[in-house]
Amino acid sequence: AQSVSQHNHHVILSEAASLELGCNYSYGGTVNLFWYVQYPGQHLQLLLKYFSGDPLVKGIKGFEAEFIKSKFSFNLRKPSVQWSDTAEYFCAVILGGATNKLIFGTGTLLAVQP
């Protein structure tokens, strides 16, 4: 079965530390990839997305992610985190097909200590 894996369930960092959150998917065909973020008490919102082209995509608030097809990965990165980045981060995938169903990973809770 197709799935999305986020191996880091809970990450704690100090401000200014670098961040990398892992995301792997299991599907051999065409995929569209997303990272969503849920700040405390706020809507789930889109951070960045990859459909095609340059595999390094830049999103809002200094985040970026790299699609590595050979590794089935779409890891999220930020060179220097801030306290305001404390949130839950979800990787999601749309598999090629007619339904356009979004499949989510289990989420990574990031806590940034000031």
Added chain:
Amino acid sequence: DGGITQSPKYLFRKEGQNVTLSCEQNLNHDAMYWYRQDPGQGLRLIYYSQIVNDFQKGDIAEGYSVSREKKESFPLTVTSAQKNPTAFYLCASKEGAASDTQYFGPGTRLTVL
């Protein structure tokens, strides 16, 4: 002010009662979705609708029902058959088949006592 609204924000019900969660969008989006979010499990798809008067079961549809009589509305009913209904429910919408980005509402936290 465009967007997706879900009401109420918090909902309490007694076990055995059906409850309907509201989701309205004024984005003129064709597709709408219902997810439930549980700690450590991410978001799981309950039902989705790609056009008015049509909807499809998602991965965890048992114990839920939906309707899509109007483009802007996609209410979700949590029935007494749902064995573990306490959760955070998120509604989303998407412009159409050519768009792949879903936009989410603020969610409804349902607690069944």
